[in-house]
Amino acid sequence: MENLIVNPKLILFIFFVPLFLISITFHEYAHAFMAYMFGDDTAKKVGRMTFNPIKHLDLIGSVLIPIAAFASGIALIGWAKPVPVNPDNFSNKRWGDGIVSLAGPLSNLILAFLFYTLILFLPEISFFEINDKQFLLSTILLYGVYLNIFLFCFNLLPIPPLDGIHILHAIFYSKFTQRLVNFGLAGSVLLILFIYSPLWKYFNRLINTIMKLFLSLS
Numbered sequence: 001m002e003n004l005i006v007n008p009k010l011i012l013f014i015f016f017v018p019l020f021l022i023s024i025t026f027h028e029y030a031h032a033f034m035a036y037m038f039g040d041d042t043a044k045k046v047g048r049m050t051f052n053p054i055k056h057l058d059l060i061g062s063v064l065i066p067i068a069a070f071a072s073g074i075a076l077i078g079w080a081k082p083v084p085v086n087p088d089n090f091s092n093k094r095w096g097d098g099i100v101s102l103a104g105p106l107s108n109l110i111l112a113f114l115f116y117t118l119i120l121f122l123p124e125i126s127f128f129e130i131n132d133k134q135f136l137l138s139t140i141l142l143y144g145v146y147l148n149i150f151l152f153c154f155n156l157l158p159i160p161p162l163d164g165i166h167i168l169h170a171i172f173y174s175k176f177t178q179r180l181v182n183f184g185l186a187g188s189v190l191l192i193l194f195i196y197s198p199l200w201k202y203f204n205r206l207i208n209t210i211m212k213l214f215l216s217l218s
Helices: 008-037 059-072 094-121 137-156 161-172 175-181 185-195 198-215
Strands: 126-130 134-136
Touching: 008 059, 008 094, 008 137, 059 161, 094 137, 134 137, 137 161, 137 198, 161 175, 185 198
Parallel strands: none
Antiparallel strands: 126 134
């Protein structure tokens, strides 16, 4: 056992899973709670206004995609099952939908701050050592910061079916933006093309820039 060699990527994935579940659960709860505050109880009726991560899991986005991403070596990405929202229940359909959509990404930004606050105030703890490398509490929490900054920025992208397209529709309310909101499967294809396009490296640069801002707070 002393000569056991463990792939660091596997350790990273093991830490990714609980952080990912916490992050997407907080994100989807924020959508459901804000919708409820604006008069739409659709998510609450189907049991989605909860911190139980099982209720928010999507077979493809929460299980298959993260595993495939880990196996292929690309960025660890994934998503939860979208919370059902009926904008017709909002007193102001335009801004209600926009604010409910914004609540999800903002929840991830809040989580990023919470994880970073824990880094600043909790004592350093070494969980274990593998291949002469220590896995520290601060390292895990920092990964939580990065993951939630990523989810914050990613979900703000104005590409269907992400939250950003609903926010764009609320700001530039028109038939054109409404068509973008209802893009359906074509929007998912567009999103995948973006992820594998040269633009993706610029998106990652944005994430790294925001991370540097977080690190400068200490």
